[in-house]
Amino acid sequence: MPSPDSGTPAVVRPAAISAQGWGWRHAGRTTQAIHALDLDIRPGERVLLLGPSGAGKSTLLHALAGVLGEEGDDADETGSLLVDGVSPKAQRGRAGLMQQDPETQVVLSRLGDDVAFGAENLCVPREEIWKRVHEALDDVGLLRSAGGSASGNFALDHPTSALSGGQKQRLALAGILAMRPGLILLDEPTANLDPAGVLEVRDAVGRCLDKTGATLVVVEHRVSVWKDLVDRIVVLQPGSSSSKGGSTPAVLLDGDPDTVLAQARDMLTAAGVWVPGYVPSTRPRSGTGSGSGAGPESAGELLLGTQELAVSRERPRRRGFKTIPPLPVQSGLDAEVLAGQALTITGPNGAGKSTFALTLAGLLAPVSGTVTAAVGLSDGAGNDPFKWKAQQLISRIGTVFQEPEHQFVTGRVLDELMFGPKHLGHGEDRVDELLERLRLGHLVDANPYTLSGGEKRRLSVATVLAAHPRVLVLDEPTFGQDANTWAELASFLSELLDAGTSVVSVTHDQEFSSVLGGTEMRLEPAFQGGARQEAGAA
Template identity: 75%
Template sequence: MSADNSSGPAAVRPAAVSARGWGWRHAGRPAPAVHGLDLEILPGERVLLLGASGAGKSTLLHALAGVLGDDDDGADETGTLLVDGAAPRAGRGRAGLMQQDPETQVVLSRLGDDVAFGAENLAVPRERIWPRVQEALEDVGLAGFALDHPTSSLSGGQKQRLALAGILAMRPGLVLLDEPTANLDPAGVLEVRDAVGRCLDKTGATLVVVEHRVAVWKDLVDRIVVLQPGLDAQGRQQPAVLLDGPPEQVLARAGAMLAAAGVWVPGHLPATRARRGDGGGSLLLAAEDLAVSRERQRRRGPRPVPVQSGVNAEVRAGRALTITGPNGAGKSTVALTLAGLLAPAAGRVVATEALGAGAGTDPYRWKAVQLISRIGTVFQEPEHQFVAGTVRDELMFGPRQLGRGAERVDELLERLRLAHLAEANPYTLSGGEKRRLSVATVLAAHPQVLVLDEPTFGQDANTWAELASFLSELLDAGTAVVSVTHDEEFSAVLGGTGLRLGSAPMTAGAA
């Protein structure tokens, strides 16, 4: 199909990708993120890129988008990586990248303007931009919002779909998706997957998608390419491409091996540590007729409009509380309010003497030092809590603020597979590694309550099992775990109670 600049369902010129011995080493890292990659992707092909956490999948996508190295002075590149026979940086607008963290791609305050931003930067005529914007919003399931709807009020999952809409409005020849459905509820996952399929059918664009869960994408793609680190544990070179072929062939030939390597293979659920008990201990926190909002209460003016109200829940020592519900239901807002980081819009969060001794009963009024030693929060976007230049210093930050030793740092580095990255800059880690580091930094302060927002986002099957097993140990040791998640398998491992949020006020009940 030939290129067409009309505003309707337009075809684009699909891009070709070629890698010959390509590699990339981040500045300050002894080992390359990718080494010796040989890969050819034909125009219009649809490729699912798999591999264990840290195999270089996100690095490759950033390189294809032409953005790798923007903030990585001193990085080292080897071999060649080409899009349509030229360096990716030379092909402005040929590739559209949706990153793991949609927050980094929301640049404007109004929904319509944000979707139009990429196309405007490509100098698409104004009369063609806005029909593209409307079409893209329909494709990703956001057509019900007004074009002037504030992007700041969107949930994490809605922002993910917004980022995808912005890419689709650009009409790129190469669509690059990095964990595009990780933050979405089950219905949203299918909605985005189907939206991508419809757009590829319209445009004929080439697709490279990184996902850990194969089942969602295997029927949409032509090929599965499995990456492995270019250097093994002994520093010996090995092929960067472990497997490459049609989905059914790859899964039939090497399903067990892929599962062992951490790939989410249909029918293979990784083994996890079993809970010793699930009775729960003393009450630590209670939400009483709680209403929550991201808006701040001002001295004058109306009260904030709650995104959820009538919430009643208990947080007990050694017991998990899992918060679920559709995107936009206010799950993260409820969790942050329980964690003492947002003020209740109505009702209250009460800390008992078992948690708040010496600090009071209102977590929102606690000082920072009082809070981090009692309630630790892992945000949906790991980068939002990084403050140090190395992984080790990041882990030592909390204990230092509390005047404690860092005796747990080495244990956490080993348990969460971060020991080999102790001196690395946190921002150069893969998405899965950043998530594990964000969990470790909170645990280093020994909180009694752990609040996690989408804790399994970006994890391969092996690191997922290790994280779930580690949290199971913490629960059995008496830590309370509150998690916001769409991951039903993860919820099943932790057990406890479930708080399902919807349009009506809900109360926590047995999971």
């Protein structure tokens, strides 16, 4: 993707993919993450990879990028997987991989430097690198002018640490586009983006493919976003070798998008695929707010409130004898969290949604204003959640981060679920229920870091629920979920709401917001004229 005046054609050599009986078992797992994969992808093809959570989609992408890991340490590979007839590990850099967690792909402290990093490692000439950097950032909507920021777009020296999760997703994509790989691998590239950002990123990928002719394999649960950009859909299914030597093949369906969607709609929905126009049924809210943990008299009770709250992830700075407060990303925030009711925080990427949620949850100190816990929630711990001890906080307000790995502390799923109850002195009565309801029972002995993105998200939710908090704060809780696990999670949260738990969600998922109901609080970027919140039925 050169700049218009470079005169250099942007064509790359597209990659070919071949898999024959390929499978991979992660260390510490008894079954393979993906098994008996037979698949051929021609150079320049654009493939949408679908399947339920845990079908091995991310494992396949990591293997194609040559970063899955080495055999040994109890990991095991079967069959063959080749890119251009060679093992992917022997030609790293041929493929560009965007992982589910963009946080792990940020390398350098400045926007432009981070995008240039991959191209520099491929020994692209310096003058060509910066042409690619400008165009890649422009394509993903992060750069529009040479200085300052406007409408959510930034200068080359903008700090990467100041980007939101969705903006880091765009940054990771820009770094891949600047490398011009022959194989582009995208793992849930639009999961944390606002609706406008989803279209912007998809169109940026389309422009790159049109210019370069690269091969594309994209994993995304929602078909409608990518259907018109790809020319083939491959659906994977979970499976493993049987004790009798037989196996379930990894590929369930394979064909052009219209044929696959028209002929196998029922099969796809049963497998949890988000086909266009399909929304799975969920448990309806009772609307009473009564149940275990909260009687009818507590429904609607105020648990948390904010008054003229200003929030930032930056810390105050010392200058001589003065303390310089950080510049708030949002200010003037007034909100109420009520027992048995949902509060949904929406708005474009970079509006400060996650920062507000973390401050509400007592994990960040307010820049100004207050977060006040009512007596019914504080229960003698004081009215400022930020001053609570860790044990006091997790038993009252449970937080699920945008990046699930940030809250894992053990090496086994079952230990992860039991960690909170053990340290709080609670019983472990809820663990078995959580394993069943969130479809994690078959993973009790697995290392949490080897789970799929959707499984990690469900485990992070389960670990918080195991501590029985009265308030849940969830950042993008439906990220990476297939339709079936999405419905189970939404239904479970509806039950908790009816039982008197408060659920605060940061989300771009309108269907999820509709299931939970309650109040929507919309934030607008502060640089667009100040914060704006809209309260109403979600």
